[in-house]
Structure formats: C-alpha cells, structure tokens
Amino acid sequence: xxxxxxxxxxxxxxxxxxxxxxxxxxxxxxxxxxxxxxxxxxxxxxxxxxxxxxxxxxxxxxxxxxxxxxxxxxxxxxxxxxxxxxxxxxxxxxxxxxxxxxxxxxxxxxxxxxxxxxxxxxxxxxxxxxxxxxxxxxxxxxxxxxxxxxxxxxxxxxxxxxxxxxxxxxxxxxxxxxxxxxxxxxxxxxxxxxxxxxxxxxxxxxxxxxxxxxxxxxxxxxxxxxxxxxxxxxxxxxxxxxxxxxx
Amino acid sequence: xxxxxxxxxxxxxxxxxxxxxxxxxxxxxxxxxxxxxxxxxxxxxxxxxxxxxxxxxxxxxxxxxxxxxxxxxxxxxxxxxxxxxxxxxxxxxxxxxxxxxxxxxxxxxxxxxxxxxxxxxxxxxxxxxxxxxxxxxxxxxxxxxxxxxxxxxxxxxxxxxxxxxxxxxxxxxxxxxxxxxxxxxxxxxxxxxxxxxxxxxxxxxxxxxxxxxxxxxxxxxxxxxxxxxxxxxxxxxxxxxxxxxxxxxxxxxxxxxxxxxxxxxxxxxxxxxxxxxxxxxxxxxxxxxxxxxxxxxxxxxxxxxxxxxxxxxxxxxxxxxxxxxxxxxxxxxxxxxxxxxxxxxxxxxxxxx
Numbered sequence: 001x002x003x004x005x006x007x008x009x010x011x012x013x014x015x016x017x018x019x020x021x022x023x024x025x026x027x028x029x030x031x032x033x034x035x036x037x038x039x040x041x042x043x044x045x046x047x048x049x050x051x052x053x054x055x056x057x058x059x060x061x062x063x064x065x066x067x068x069x070x071x072x073x074x075x076x077x078x079x080x081x082x083x084x085x086x087x088x089x090x091x092x093x094x095x096x097x098x099x100x101x102x103x104x105x106x107x108x109x110x111x112x113x114x115x116x117x118x119x120x121x122x123x124x125x126x127x128x129x130x131x132x133x134x135x136x137x138x139x140x141x142x143x144x145x146x147x148x149x150x151x152x153x154x155x156x157x158x159x160x161x162x163x164x165x166x167x168x169x170x171x172x173x174x175x176x177x178x179x180x181x182x183x184x185x186x187x188x189x190x191x192x193x194x195x196x197x198x199x200x201x202x203x204x205x206x207x208x209x210x211x212x213x214x215x216x217x218x219x220x221x222x223x224x225x226x227x228x229x230x231x232x233x234x235x236x237x238x239x240x241x242x243x244x245x246x247x
Numbered sequence: 248x249x250x251x252x253x254x255x256x257x258x259x260x261x262x263x264x265x266x267x268x269x270x271x272x273x274x275x276x277x278x279x280x281x282x283x284x285x286x287x288x289x290x291x292x293x294x295x296x297x298x299x300x301x302x303x304x305x306x307x308x309x310x311x312x313x314x315x316x317x318x319x320x321x322x323x324x325x326x327x328x329x330x331x332x333x334x335x336x337x338x339x340x341x342x343x344x345x346x347x348x349x350x351x352x353x354x355x356x357x358x359x360x361x362x363x364x365x366x367x368x369x370x371x372x373x374x375x376x377x378x379x380x381x382x383x384x385x386x387x388x389x390x391x392x393x394x395x396x397x398x399x400x401x402x403x404x405x406x407x408x409x410x411x412x413x414x415x416x417x418x419x420x421x422x423x424x425x426x427x428x429x430x431x432x433x434x435x436x437x438x439x440x441x442x443x444x445x446x447x448x449x450x451x452x453x454x455x456x457x458x459x460x461x462x463x464x465x466x467x468x469x470x471x472x473x474x475x476x477x478x479x480x481x482x483x484x485x486x487x488x489x490x491x492x493x494x495x496x497x498x499x500x501x502x503x504x505x506x507x508x509x510x511x512x513x514x515x516x517x518x519x520x521x522x523x524x525x526x527x528x529x530x531x532x533x534x535x536x537x538x539x540x541x542x543x544x545x546x547x548x549x550x551x552x553x554x555x556x557x558x559x560x561x562x563x564x565x566x567x568x569x570x571x572x573x574x575x576x577x578x579x580x581x582x583x584x585x586x587x588x589x590x591x592x593x594x595x596x597x598x599x600x
C-alpha cells in the first residue's frame with residue numbers, strides 16, 4: 001500500500017513536471033510581418049521619374065506586386081519553422097504591406113531567417129490561387145503556367161532627353177523553368193519571447209538592376225517573360241534585393 | 248402554392264425553389280437557417296472562378312435575390328416611372344445597351360458608356376472611374392442621377408412602402424417591412440451578384456467539352472503572348488484584372504480615376520471591363536467610341552496614343568502592337584468564344600413582370 005502511495009506521488013510528480021515542460025515548450029511569441037520598399041536609401045515613391053539605376057537611366061515605378069513564400073525561421077539544431085504562403089504583396093496598397101495571417105513562433109533563439117522570392121515550383125501551379133489579385137498574377141500556360149513572381153513596371157528616360165520608354169520587369173517561370181530563388185539573410189539571428197516581435201522584409205528596387213550584373217532596360221526590351229537571359233540576370237541580382245530587420 | 252406548402256413544409260419548398268431558380272448554376276449551398284424570419288441563405292460557387300466576396304451585412308437569400316430582380320426591372324425606381332435599371336442594362340446585351348451614351352428619363356444623353364453587369368460580384372470598385380466601393384453604393388446612384396432615372400430616394404421609398412406587394416417581399420427578404428434606401432440597394436446588389444457568366448464555349452473548351460477552331464486557338468495563343476499583352480489586363484477566368492489602366496486612347500485623356508482620387512498620375516485610367524460576352528456589349532471603351540471588335544483590335548494594333556500616364560503595358564513607343572490582318576482576325580475569333588448565350592437567355596435573369 002505504501003509502495004502504491006509512493007508510486008502515485010512519483011507519478012503525480014512526473015505528470016506535474018511533464019506538464020510544466022509542455023507549458024514551457026508551448027510558449028510562443030507572435031511575429032508581426034510587414035513589407036517595405038526602398039530605392040537605395042529612399043522610401044519608394046510611385047509615379048515619379050526620379051530614380052537612377054546603375055546604367056544611369058532615370059526611371060519611375062508605376063506598379064510593384066509580387067509573391068514571397070517559405071518565410072523560414074531556422075534554428076541552430078537544423079530544424080525550422082516555415083510559413084509557406086505564398087504571400088501576395090502590393091507595394092502601393094497599405095492593406096497588402098502587412099501579412100494578415102498569424103505567425104506564432106516557439107520562444108527561443110533562432111539562427112537565421114530565410115525567404116523564397118516568388119513561388120517555388122511545387123506551389124506554382126495554374127489555377128491554385130484563389131483571390132482576384134492573385135489570379136491576376138497568372139503566368140500564361142504557353143510560357144510555362146503558374147503565376148508571375150513579380151510585376152515591376154514603369155517608364156524610364158532612355159537618353160536623358162525626355163525620350164520616355166516603358167519597362168516591365170515581369171519575372172516568373174519562363175518556359176516552365178524555375179527562376180525563383182531562396183535567400184538566407186546574413187546576421188539575422190534573433191531571440192523571441194512571449195512579447196513577440198516585428199519583422200520587416202525590405203526590397204531595394206534598385207538592386208534588381210545591379211550587382212552582380214548591370215541590367216539595362218534597353219538591352220532586354222520591355223517584354224522579358226520569354227527571355228531566359230533576362231530572367232537569369234534578375235535571379236542573380238535578386239540575392240541582394242531583400243533585407244530583414246527584427247525589433 | 249398554399250397546397251404545396253401544406254404538404255411539403257415551408258423549408259422543403261424553399262429548397263425546391265432554390266434548386267429551380269439556380270439549376271443552371273454550378274453549386275448552391277443552402278443552410279436554410281431561419282433566424283428571425285423565413286429567408287433562406289444562398290452562397291454561389293462558380294466553377295473556375297475565385298470565391299466571391301459577399302459583404303457581411305448582405306448575405307444572399309432566395310428572397311433577397313428575387314426581390315432584387317423585381318426592383319431591377321421595375322420602373323417604379325425612376326422619377327416618372329418610365330425607366331428601370333434594365334432600360335440601359337438589357338440581358339440580351341449582357342446587361343448593357345447598344346448606345347454610345349444611354350438616354351435618361353428626361354431625354355438627356357449620358358456622358359459615359361453603360362457598363363455590362365456581368366460577374367460584378369468579384370469587382371472591388373464600380374463605375375468606369377471606380378467611384379463606388381460596393382454594388383450596394385453603386386445601385387443607389389443612377390436612381391437619383393438627374394440625367395438617368397432622375398428620382399428621389401424619399402419618393403422611391405414611399406412608393407415601395409405603399410405598394411401592394413413590396414412590403415411583404417421586403418419582410419421575407421430582410422425581416423422587416425420598413426423599406427429603406429439601403430434595403431433596396433442591398434436587394435438589387437444580391438440579384439446582380441447572381442449574374443454570373445462562366446459557360447462560354449471557351450469555358451467548355453477548358454473543361455474538354457468543346458473544341459476551338461484553329462483560328463480561335465491561334466487567337467487565344469496571341470492573346471496570351473507578350474506580342475499583344477491582352478492577358479495582363481484581361482486574364483482568365485474573369486478576363487479583367489479588377490484594376491485601372493490608361494490604355495492610350497488619347498493624347499489628352501479624359502479624367503477617369505483622377506476624377507475620383509484627384510491624383511494627376513491617375514489621369515485617363517479607367518476600370519478594365521471583362522471581355523466575357525464582349526460580342527454582345529458594343530459599343531466599346533468608356534466613351535463607346537468603337538462600334539465593332541474589329542475597330543477595337545485596329546486601335547490596339549495601330550493607334551495607341553502616348554501620354555504621361557499611359558500604361559507601361561501599352562506599346563506607346565510605336566503606336567500599337569502592329570498586328571497583321573490575320574492576327575486581327577484570330578483575336579476577334581477568340582474573343583467571340585467568350586460569348587455565353589446561356590447567360591443572355593437565362594430565365595432566372597429575365598424580366599419577372
């Protein structure tokens with residue numbers, strides 16, 4: 001009887017400890033994810049022909065919409081928390097500059113943050129997205145199907161003499177080939193507690209057109225959805241387009 | 248009908264009515280929840296389309312839709328009771344009319360082409376310049392517009408309140424016989440959300456149930472190419488991107504969206520209309536300047552004008568997309584595959600009087 005009583009006490013203790021551990025491991029913090037857009041050090045302003053790219057062309061931005069997916073929070077033990085998305089972002093629409101889903105991360109320390117620009121091939125399938133805005137990002141089936149990664153549009157002054165031409169930096173799965181890319185941000189380790197944190201992913205528009213390859217609107221022309229060379233240059237330049245900040 | 252009600256029970260009867268009314272649509276979800284009155288909630292899912300956003304304060308019901316249909320066709324809404332919504336939005340023309348500018352009850356011509364009322368449940372703004380944020384707000388405006396129905400909401404509400412049947416129909420639809428401007432517009436909006444067209448030959452082609460001719464297929468491929476850029480503003484399934492663009496009609500464009508926002512960078516931007524049923528909705532453009540699809544295609548081929556706000560999707564450097572005569576024929580042939588004769592002949596959408 002005494003042994004039984006001791007066993008029950010021991011069991012109760014184990015259950016209590018177990019519960020405490022579960023409670024601790026269940027603690028989480030909310031991540032408020034938002035998106036920001038700059039040109040160099042300036043905040044992106046639409047419809048103003050005032051930015052200078054690496055070629056020296058003055059240009060304006062009239063539209064910037066794109067997808068991010070696989071927002072990844074890596075731990076040093078090799079595991080990760082992933083928000084798959086895809087997340088639709090319209091840089092001109094304040095309601096599309098904050099992620100409206102819920103991100104809850106287990107409290108603790110994370111070694112880095114990563115993101116996929118565009119939609120990875122597993123998810124980029126025609127007729128799978130459902131909102132009107134997302135549907136408007138469709139990438140035609142004859143060109144590979146799925147959805148655009150990005151529509152970045154505007155005009156530029158090709159000669160500095162007021163000769164205005166259009167550019168349409170539309171990226172996506174050209175001819176079914178994947179031009180999305182993953183970025184893992186340097187120095188993005190962070191610790192989250194139950195108070196949560198704010199995470200901002202920032203795009204520097206100018207970086208699409210430089211580093212490592214200078215992208216000249218005139219070289220590739222306005223229609224690049226079928227141009228694999230242009231897509232490859234933009235994919236390469238994209239590695240330095242995004243940055244993150246955590247508060 | 249009373250006999251049927253006694254035998255089958257009211258709820259079962261409603262279900263039969265719903266199935267009858269919506270037998271041509273894709274999927275009807277009925278929850279039959281009678282809260283404080285006896286209306287039957289309805290939701291519509293259209294094959295191949297995004298989920299239709301429905302306002303929280305105006306859920307669709309069989310009674311609301313039926314009431315909205317009557318109001319849409321009833322000239323009681325106009326000042327002299329001579330015109331209804333349907334006067335300028337005729338089913339046979341995909342709920343538009345054949346005039347460049349419609350004429351109101353006082354014989355005054357409007358200033359902009361009557362839009363087709365088709366698949367509007369997915370729009371985020373209404374009118375060519377987007378000045379209304381909802382179908383409910385849109386429905387309120389033509390009633391009092393002095394060059395359209397030229398009425399007064401106070402008079403309209405009074406007429407409906409004194410009508411022999413409308414008060415009970417509002418009671419069935421909204422649980423109250425106290426008729427208001429809001430309820431009138433909510434009923435009309437409910438009906439308009441049911442005006443869904445997704446059964447064109449092109450839709451059947453996508454489902455493997457119909458063939459397109461080589462000319463039509465060539466037109467579809469051209470439509471999807473960067474040579475014409477059609478798909479960027481008119482992509483399927485809705486064949487509109489629900490956005491505003493200046494498509495280069497004029498070097499000095501009309502105000503368009505700028506008239507609403509006051510932003511000069513919105514000059515000449517108009518809502519992109521759907522291309523579904525475009526065969527039935529001539530004349531074309533916001534000012535109805537083109538009478539035929541061939542004229543529209545010719546414009547995009549050779550006459551696009553440059554202006555500070557012309558959309559980057561338009562080839563403003565060279566005046567147009569420069570299509571051959573064969574390519575123009577291909578595009579027009581494809582556009583006509585978007586015609587949905589079941590829609591323009593659907594008895595559920597017709598004049599109930």
